Amino acid sequence: MNTRHSPNVANLKAQARRYRASHLAQGRTLSHSRALELVARQQGFADWNTAVANCRQHPVPEKLAAGKVVQGRYLSHPFEARIVAATQLPDGQVHLTLDLDEGIDVSASSRFSAVRKRVSGTVDSTGRSAESLADGTPQLQVIGL
Numbered sequence: 001m002n003t004r005h006s007p008n009v010a011n012l013k014a015q016a017r018r019y020r021a022s023h024l025a026q027g028r029t030l031s032h033s034r035a036l037e038l039v040a041r042q043q044g045f046a047d048w049n050t051a052v053a054n055c056r057q058h059p060v061p062e063k064l065a066a067g068k069v070v071q072g073r074y075l076s077h078p079f080e081a082r083i084v085a086a087t088q089l090p091d092g093q094v095h096l097t098l099d100l101d102e103g104i105d106v107s108a109s110s111r112f113s114a115v116r117k118r119v120s121g122t123v124d125s126t127g128r129s130a131e132s133l134a135d136g137t138p139q140l141q142v143i144g145l
Contacts (some may be wrong), residue, residue: 005024009055010066015039033087060086061125064094064142072142074119077104084118085127095122096142 014105016035023030040051060066068083081098088094103115121129121140129140 006086007059007081008066009052012036012051012055013085014038014045014085015068022097060088060094062094064127070098070142072091072099072140073120073137074100074121074140075106076105079104089122093124096120096140 001077012112013036016032016039019039020030020032020035023035036048040046041050043051051081059109064083064086066083066086069080070083071078071080073079079098080101082101083096084099086094092098097118097120100117100119103117104119105113106116106119107114119140121131123140123142127142128138131139133139
C-alpha cells in the first residue's frame with residue numbers, strides 16, 4: 001500500500017474511468033472492473049476490494065469531499081472553488097485539489113503574472129494549511145466549513 005496517503009473511493013473510480021477512456025481512445029477495450037483492478041494495483045493494493053476496505057478506514061470528512069463547493073483564501077487571494085479531489089492523510093489532514101471559479105495570480109512579481117485556476121494543498125480539520133506566508137498567514141484556507 002502507498003504509505004503517504006490513503007486515496008478515497010471516488011478518486012480511485014474517477015482514475016479508473018480516465019484510464020479506461022484513454023484505452024478506448026487508442027482503440028483498445030478495457031472493462032470497467034479491469035480498470036478498477038489496475039488502478040488498485042497502481043496504488044499498491046492487492047485488488048479492488050482491498051483498496052475499498054482501506055479507503056473506508058480513512059474516510060475524507062464530508063465537508064471536504066470531492067464535488068463540494070467551498071470558499072477560502074489561497075496566497076491571501078479570496079476564491080470560490082469546487083473540490084475535484086480529496087485524499088485523507090494518516091495524520092488527519094486532507095490533501096485537496098481545487099478548481100477555482102476564477103484564476104488567481106500566484107506571482108509576487110509586478111513584472112509578470114502566473115494565473116492558476118487549479119491549486120492543491122493540505123489542510124487540517126479547521127481548513128488551514130500548515131504552510132504559511134512570510135507574515136504567518138496560512139498559504140491555503142478553506143473557510144465556512
